[in-house]
Amino acid sequence: MVLLDVEGMKCGGCVRAVERTLQDQPGVQEASVNLVTRSAWLRLDPAALDPQQALEGALEALRSRGFSAQPRQSGVLSANAEPDRAWGWWNQWRQLMVALVLLLLSVLGHLAEAGTLSLPLIGTLPFHAGLATVALFGPGRSILRSGWAAAISGVPSMDTLVSLGVGSAYIASVVALVWPAVGWPCFFNEPVMLLGFVLLGRFLEERARRRTGRALKELAALQPSSARLVMADGSVRDVPVEMLRPGERIELLAGDRIPVDGVIEEGYSAVDLSSLTGEPLPVDAGPGTELSSGCLNLEATLVMEVRRVGRETALARIISLVEQAQARRAPIQGLADRVAGRFCYGVVSLALFTFLFWWLIGSSLWPQVLEVPVVLMDHGHGHGVHQSLGAAAQTPFGLGLQLAIAVLVVACPCALGLATPTVITVSSGLAARQGWLFRGGDVIERSAEIERVVFDKTGTLTLGRPLVEAVLMSDDPSRTIQLAASLEQTSRHPLAHALLQEAQRLNLPLLPVQDSRTVPGAGMEGTLADAPDPLRVGSLEWLRSQGVEWPAHQRDAVEAAQTGGQSLVAVSLGHRPIGLVAIDDRLRPDAVTALQRLRSQGLSLGMLSGDRRQAVERVGQTLGIQTDEMAWQLLPDQKLERLECWRQSQPVAMVGDGINDAPALAAADLGIAVGTGTQIAQDTADLVLMGDRLEALPEALGLARRTMRKIRQNLIWAFGYNLIALPVAAGVLLPGFGILLSPPLAALLMALSSVSVVVNALSLRLP
Structure with a gap:
């Protein structure tokens, strides 16, 4: 399995293009792309092709489609990527500031044109033309370049739609300025406003999107950059963590984060495991106690022998699992991705139809739409030859052109592409902070659908x-x-x-x-x-x-x-x-409470054990499990038979220790391992609950249900926004009500639709 960092994705259409490109490459068995984390998860087939050759072919195919990509050091967040991201953030901020300054000047020009302000040159047509030119070839240049590159490569994106919208408005205005005989109004202010609102929306979206990955960064921050290495002569030196090797000894002072996995050799102290397992109380550690990286030494000095370093540590494996979970999409996202992949083609077709309809047919059917002031959703009135798009259009051609531009700008495949991955990213990060490791968005979706939870007895309930x-x-x-x-x-x-x-x-x-x-x-x-x-x-x-x-x-x-x-x-x-x-x-001390909470969630329970009947029945009676819901003295194949019987009528989760119950965990709809076994998660279990709290199970399943509710809310909003906004932008309400969605307002609504999806995902953090 390989995790790629992919740059250049802007919307659901880009996600579909990247995914399809990767799946078409020889040697790639499976590919899943996350727009939020801008990552792609690949499963390579070593039998079909050399894995390195297959990976290089996939990277080259992405570069040829305009998406730069590179393998990620899975399990360790790349420090080199942070300066690049910081520079990208600063560049985006700079472009936004320039666009907002131009937008402010455009507003001043409108006021001067209306006679409210008396400023020389400001408000003249050349002034607005100059602002539009600077906006297009300044902050808008990256959007134009990306949009046309995507169109040429056959995968039109959100940038393509914005480029067509602002480009059409600018070109039409230039034609009207140079050739006044065509009778079109000039609307140079439209590119300025469109780009200003688009960049503002993307800045807010990126700001919210960065918050979705905060939990993963907090996990990575648990590993300190240096350690106190105990030398052969007993002296202690500070060394970078990456220089440590298994077998060496390090000193941990009170208050130190544990940098690697190891075993205590000297000293006694209390150790806080909550950062990895969610355990609220510290544990007493002494000689022979195994500790994982990321834990916090609380009281006294310890000397520890290093066992695992780098990507082999528990913390690195947890980060790797969370990264894979965020990259693997939930099945519910399939419909949105398919729609988003074809969305841009549909929008361009609708814009062309809108232009032809209002130019050739609509204006003849409803002549009142010409010269009739727009009563709603317009940002201002026309002033002389410099007018707002769609406001009092004087010719059928001008009206059709203006409405077509509005259709291009109001369309938002971004919301469709972000609807699921934003929620999955936030949910996976929240779960990781509690010590719950979902292996992917598909696992979260299955967890929300479970109707029966079956437990092994020994080591799980006990x-x-x-x-x-x-x-x-x-x-x-x-x-x-x-x-x-x-x-x-x-x-x-x-x-x-x-x-x-x-x-x-x-x-x-x-x-x-x-x-x-x-x-x-x-x-x-x-x-x-x-x-x-x-x-x-x-x-x-x-x-x-x-x-x-x-x-x-x-x-x-x-x-x-x-x-x-x-x-x-x-x-x-x-x-x-x-x-x-x-x-x-x-x-377990919380077994009774945990099972009561599962019942309160409407779940059926069961218990399968290889132990003797009397012991199983006594545990079942204590926990309130009915006789027909439990079985005893079962061999592994008999456990599988019982599971299959339950699975025929409802989705079943199996909870075990992940070793003795590996066949049952693999056969269940959802395999859940309870305990501190991250290696188990990589082999059989779909969900690992770190630590010894059985109450984490109903909490994790509850998070999965809240996650799916948020995903459905986002999808309803994303589909609903486009189903309503596109017809309005195309002029459906214009003949009867004189209502028009002007392009600047369309651009603002488009930006807010994406932001609202991300903000709704972030609301998962609320209690």
Whole structure:
């Protein structure tokens, strides 16, 4: 997969042209283009062609169509690109200032022409002609050049429409000035106003668009530029982060951002993970703790061994996933892109039809449209030979020309092209800041359509590590734990780890044990230094086979404990039972709340597990999952069969740890991995929820639904604006109501339509 930075895209037609150009290249399997981030995501086919050769061919094809492109260092925002973007921003600002100064002079000229102001030269026809010429070949030059280049290459864009509009107005005015016999009014003020409003709209749009990528830049800013390298002699030196290599040691002071992935070797401190995982509380870090780049050391000095650097770090992989998510479009954008790709052809055809209709037919059918003042949507009245477009046109040819120009200017494929990618970009950035990684706009759309969420039990609904729940049938619970942990201290079994952890929690010292041995599938036995009787820890069945029996009055309670769904560890000294330790995998603290919130969103739930029936049913009862919505003791292929049954009637999401549940994650409509596993996201899961908060799941699905609502709002506005504005600009309301959409106002509305789409996308940031 390759991510390209593409320059020169202005509207949905450009997006369609770039996408089609890339898809036509040999060796390119898939291409998706984002107008907001001006990027293209490619999947190359290494079997069809050498990947490097295919990439070079794609770049050359784009350059031949007028779009310069270069590969992006995915996962690391290019520092070299920032000066270029800053220069582009300054150049755009400079062009806007020149255009607004010319617009102000044009307004002063109008006032002088009307007699409101008395200024020499200002207000004369040569003055307005000079302003129009400066506007076209000054701030408008880049638009004219880009528009005609796009037209010549066969992919007309928004610049093409603007170029045709302002060029037609300017040429018609020059003809009227040089050849007065044609009887046309001069409207040199139109190019000045059109370019001023177009550049103003694009400046506002670009300003809003830059805000959509703020979250990604904030992620990139989490990696510091330097690190404190610990030398062999123990001294510390500041070095650039890119010079670090795996195996080296760095020092982290309190308040330092962690620059690379690594493992703590020395020191204890609290570390804030919220920037990557969204976890609200810091974690305690000590020797052996793995930390990811971008986290914040809060309290004390740490020494860390470097494990992964550069694009291999967790932060770089997260940035890479977000970049891919922003580049991959949602299916709902397909219709808008298809329309936008043909939009310019349709607008030019409509403008030509409008010109011919009003020149040859319309003026004869409704002669009153000539010499009748326009009552609405005009920016002023004509003054002598210098008039406003469409205002009191005196000839059928002039009226047709003016309305055709208005059609060209009012058309806005930009809003169609921006409707979806702006929302996807904002949504992906917001999600990344919370530690939710969507793999693309298509994943966000699928997330909004999910109707059932199916969970794996172990490690998803539960913590994934056994812990001591209770001590049963014991006169001294602490003594029971101490004896069991002392015998199990050399074992690596998960149940032994639970016993040792509980002893550590209770501050119980471990007793010396002699001659300990493991009985496979049963338990362990050994002897204490001060007790000749054997100490046994294991299953009830094994202890009974060794002659250990509970008193008669406790046998019913022992049988009841065996049916409780927990793992029971029996402890005996000689033939005397000491107690039973109930060990279980605890539910995540927020599991109940998370599932309640999913139900409140109207989602059905389910649970599939390979664990035993009693444990699954106990978890299901706690979480309110019905018996027919869960299954137990399932093999991976049986999980797939159950998923397929549900998928036949509704879209299904599967939530798992991403490793044991990889087949189910891949088979579901939406695979969701919970945990700190960004590598999992690259392999099977469509959505990764970093950290340990299960409540992130309903929050992420809720964000997906809000995202799709914003996309639909934008598409309705973009289509609706053009469906209303184009007929009005073509003069549909002119015969009956004398209403005309003048080109300057058309240009302003066109700009505002694009800005409104971006602003609506930014409203996703609001709570």
